[in-house]
Amino acid sequence: MEAIFDQALVETNRLRTLRMPQADFLLKVAADELAERLGVIERRFDEAVEIHGYHGIVADALQRTGKIGHFTRIETAPAFAKAGDVFMAAPLEHLPLEAASINLAVSPLSLHLTNDTPGVFVQIRRALKPDGLFLAAIPGADTLQELRDVLLQVEIERTGGASPRVIPFADIRDVGALLQRAGFALPVTDKETYTVRYDSIFPLMRDLRAMGMANPLVARSRKPLSQAFFMRAAELYAERYSDPDGRIRATFTVIYASGWAPHESQQKPLKPGSAKARLADALKAKPLD
Secondary structure: OOOOEOHHHHHHHHHHOOOOOOOOHHHHHHHHHHHHHHHOOOOOEEEEEEEOOOOOHHHHHHHOOOOEEEEEEEEOOHHHOOOOOOEEEOOOOOOOOOOOOEEEEEEEOOHHHOOOHHHHHHHHHHHEEEEEEEEEEEEEOOOOHHHHHHHHHHHHHHHOOOOOOOOOOEOHHHHHHHHHHOOOEEEEEEEEEEEEEEOOHHHHHHHHHHOOOOOOEOOOOOOOOOHHHHHHHHHHHHHHHEOOOOOEEEEEEEEEEEEEOOOOOOOOOOOOOOOOOOHHHHOOOOOOO
């Protein structure tokens, strides 16, 4: 399988988030959303794992629901551990979890950076006990669409060609297919779109670096960009994506996904032909000849 992401650079970008002023607004939004979804489930999860959640914001929010017993955090380096954490260090694509060892797995805003995403889904599925729950927040396809458009246009203007400057993000249908392929029961996906406003492109790009979202693509251009390139990008961004007050818009789409490790107690679809009443009768519709 050809690698899309330079995993060494992905890990370097993640570590940089510890040295920069935190831009954790998207993690906080995901934390609130995932905690709300967990909170309405009428059960307790004795063994839970947060999988590559950066600074533990999501883990903290989920623990406050009172639904979790023992919580373990996994991140790419020990530097992410906080006082009181039960912590394991592991790369994005290799989870140090035994089969059927946990009741709940939560992945906040990291699965979009894996090369073998189907394989990671399978690892999570195997780690769950029967009737265990997987929750994920994954940046979706419309994320940073304005920045992608602007950087592409400026590079075409200046060089006549283009290289990938913004990473590809998954479509909601792709995430649903991954859940099914990995063997999850009762898969559910939905998405939310958030618009964040900035004074210009420059604080947006600083936030992306502080979020660990600098470009880690293997196919990225290694040629340094000039100040003139970014000034033109800022000009074009303001022309195309600014509000009447002059501030620019940046779109972030988050796909929320859930799936359960199969268990005999779960609801199952009826077998074809097993219905006791015809749909036409239920709808009081006249059947076609």
